[in-house]
Amino acid sequence: MKWLSVTTLALIAPSHALIRFPCAQLVVDRLDPLVNPGLVPSPHLHQIVGGNSFNATMDPAKDMPGESTCTTCQFSEDFSNYWTAVLYFKAKNGTYKRVPQMANSGFDGVNAGQTVYYMQDGLYNFQQTSKVTAFQPGFRMYIGNVAARSREEVERFRQLTYTCLQDINTRDPQIVDFPSEPCPMGIMTALRFPTCWDGKNLDSADHMAHMAYPESGTFETGGPCPASHPVRMSQLFYEVNWDTREFNNKEDWPEDGSQPFVWSFGDSTGYGNHADYVFGWKDDALQRALDSPCYINCPTLATQDTAAMNACSKSRVVTDDDIDNWVETLPGGAVAGM
Numbered sequence: 001m002k003w004l005s006v007t008t009l010a011l012i013a014p015s016h017a018l019i020r021f022p023c024a025q026l027v028v029d030r031l032d033p034l035v036n037p038g039l040v041p042s043p044h045l046h047q048i049v050g051g052n053s054f055n056a057t058m059d060p061a062k063d064m065p066g067e068s069t070c071t072t073c074q075f076s077e078d079f080s081n082y083w084t085a086v087l088y089f090k091a092k093n094g095t096y097k098r099v100p101q102m103a104n105s106g107f108d109g110v111n112a113g114q115t116v117y118y119m120q121d122g123l124y125n126f127q128q129t130s131k132v133t134a135f136q137p138g139f140r141m142y143i144g145n146v147a148a149r150s151r152e153e154v155e156r157f158r159q160l161t162y163t164c165l166q167d168i169n170t171r172d173p174q175i176v177d178f179p180s181e182p183c184p185m186g187i188m189t190a191l192r193f194p195t196c197w198d199g200k201n202l203d204s205a206d207h208m209a210h211m212a213y214p215e216s217g218t219f220e221t222g223g224p225c226p227a228s229h230p231v232r233m234s235q236l237f238y239e240v241n242w243d244t245r246e247f248n249n250k251e252d253w254p255e256d257g258s259q260p261f262v263w264s265f266g267d268s269t270g271y272g273n274h275a276d277y278v279f280g281w282k283d284d285a286l287q288r289a290l291d292s293p294c295y296i297n298c299p300t301l302a303t304q305d306t307a308a309m310n311a312c313s314k315s316r317v318v319t320d321d322d323i324d325n326w327v328e329t330l331p332g333g334a335v336a337g338m
C-alpha cells in the first residue's frame, strides 16, 4: 500500500488494522489458572471472559474449544480466556464495593465483560504491511506486576493504562495511575501485551519471559523485534470499562484528596494493573482472521449475537466471597494501600 497517499490510507486504514470484539462476562471468581494453577481460592478476585471450560486448573494440553460448550465472545470460534483483576470503591467508612463493568462503545447490550483486540498492524502506522503471527494452542501469557506501587515499576510494562471517560468514546489521555478526579462515564483500563515471541516457548516461569517488547519504538510504529524474540505477533489488547458512576460524588471521596478506587489485590496506586491470557481459538481461526483485513466484520470468522454471548456463563467455584454488597474486607483479605 506504499503507493497510496497518507490521507487515503488514513481513511482506509481502520479496515485493515485490527480485530475488535466484545466478550460478555463469563464469571467473576477467585481463580487464576495461569499464576496460581490449582489454587482454590486464588489470592484475589478476577473478572473473566471467554470459553466456559475456564477453571482453577487448565492444563496446557487441554483442548479448550473441545471442552467448552460456549463462549462469551462475539467470535464464536474463540474459546480463549481473558481476565484481569477487579476494581473496588473504598468508602469513607472503610467498607468496599465492587465496581460493575459496562459495555464498551458500539457494544450496547453486552453484559459487562471486556473488549478484546488483536492488532494486525499499528493503528497509526499506515505503512506497516508485514503480517503478524497468531498464538498457538497451549500459549499463555501475563503482563504486569501485582506488587508494583511506583511509576518506575509500571513503566517497564509500557502499555498498562487508565482513561478517565468523559463520554464512552474518550480514549486520551492514557495515564498509568488511577484518575485523580471522578470520571463521568467511568474508568477504562487498557492493557496491551508485548508483541515479540521467542518462537519456542508457549509459556515461561513468570509467564512473561517468552515475550518481549519491540527493541525500539512500539508495535504501533512498526518497531523491530529483538533477536532473542524474533517472531512478530499480533498485539493482544484489552479494554475494560468500569462503571464508576454510582461512586462519583466527591462528597464520598477521601478528605485528604486521594482517589477512592482500589484493585482487588489492595493496590490504591493503580500501578499493579495486570492481565492474563490463555489462548483457545478453534483450529486456525485466529491466523485466518489475522491474514485477512477485518474491522468488526471479519468475513472469515463465525459470529454469534449478543443474546448468545450473554447466555454463556459459568457458576462461581469460590462461593463464600460476597462480591455484590458492601464488604468489610476485600475477598482474600488484601488491604487497600499504597
Ligand SMILES: *[C@@H]1O[C@H](CO)[C@@H](O)[C@H](O)[C@H]1NC(C)=O
Residues within 6 Å of the ligand: 040, 052, 053, 055, 056, 057
Ligand atoms: C473445575 O475443577 C473442579 C475441581 O477443582 C472440578 O470439580 C470441576 O468439575 C471442574 N469444572 C469444569 C467445568 O471443568
Ligand SMILES: *[C@@H]1O[C@H](CO)[C@@H](O)[C@H](O)[C@H]1NC(C)=O
Residues within 6 Å of the ligand: 091, 092, 093, 094, 095, 252, 326
Ligand atoms: C459505608 O458507606 C457506604 C457508602 O456511603 C454505605 O453505603 C454503607 O452502608 C456504609 N457501611 C456502614 C457499615 O456504615
